[in-house]
Amino acid sequence: MVRSFLKRLLSKPFRMGAAPAPEAEAPLAPPSVVLPAPDADGYIAVAPEGDVVVGRARQSAVGPNTVAVFRTEEGLFAVDNACLHEDGPLGEGRVAGNIVTCPYHDWRYDVRDGSCLSRKGRKLATYEVRERDGFVWVGPRKTGGTDARGGEHDDGLAQRR
Numbered sequence: 195m196v197r198s199f200l201k202r203l204l205s206k207p208f209r210m211g212a213a214p215a216p217e218a219e220a221p222l223a224p225p226s227v228v229l230p231a232p233d234a235d236g237y238i239a240v241a242p243e244g245d246v247v248v249g250r251a252r253q254s255a256v257g258p259n260t261v262a263v264f265r266t267e268e269g270l271f272a273v274d275n276a277c278l279h280e281d282g283p284l285g286e287g288r289v290a291g292n293i294v295t296c297p298y299h300d301w302r303y304d305v306r307d308g309s310c311l312s313r314k315g316r317k318l319a320t321y322e323v324r325e326r327d328g329f330v331w332v333g334p335r336k337t338g339g340t341d342a343r344g345g346e347h348d349d350g351l352a353q354r355r
Contacts, residue, residue, distance in 0.1 A: 230329060237324065237331035246270065246330045251294060253285030256332045260285075260322055263330060264305045266292050271305040272321040272332045274339055278310055281343070284318075308339060316340045 229239040240246075240254035240263055252263040252276055260275040262285035275285050282298030289295075293311065295302050299313035301312040308318035317340055326352075 230327070233331070235333060237322070237333040239329040239331050241329055241330050243325055243330055249289050251281065251285040251287065251289055252330075254332065256321065260293070260321075261332055262287075262292065262305075263323065263332060264289060266305065268292060268306065270325065271328060272323045273303065273305055273308045273318040277301050277303075278313070278316045278318065278340060279345055280345060308337060313345050314340040316342055 220342050227242055229241075232238045234342070236333075238254075238256050240256065241252050246252050246265045248261055248265050248267065249349050250265075254261055254263060258270075261272045262275040262283075263270065263272045266289075273284065273294075275283055277284055277296040277298060279296065279299055279301045280285070282296040282301075283304065284294050284296055285296045286297045289305075292304055292307055293302050301310065303310055308320045310316035310318070314345055317337070320336045320338035322336050
């Protein structure tokens with residue numbers, strides 16, 4: 195946990211004599227936006243369409259699960275929010291094309307199918323996603339994920355043994 199904190203702290207730009215530049219946050223729905231009730235097909239509205247933008251993730255509770263929702267050039271995708279390494283929040287990770295990188299130890303995932311690019315054979319669960327009536331809706335689980343956790347770090351820092 196400490197190494198993750200230090201890595202995140204050291205990766206931010208530092209300016210002498212000035213307050214650190216604020217990080218851009220994913221836009222949140224204003225309090226005045228009321229999300230519709232779940233629909234008859236089991237889909238849950240997670241955000242207005244305009245709040246899920248290319249290159250950023252949106253984290254939302256969908257039933258007992260927390261999912262990360264992504265808009266890429268290829269469409270909308272939703273996967274489990276917890277990294278398969280140490281449960282890092284993928285919705286806070288860097289997004290490049292269809293790949294999200296965990297902010298903790300740089301494990302990478304393809305958001306289209308949940309496949310882990312850092313450890314072959316591991317996969318995040320994926321969810322149905324659609325846009326309707328001005329909202330992004332997350333539906334039932336489309337594919338299951340693995341319960342396996344742990345493994346080597348992918349962040350370039352050597353592990354102490």
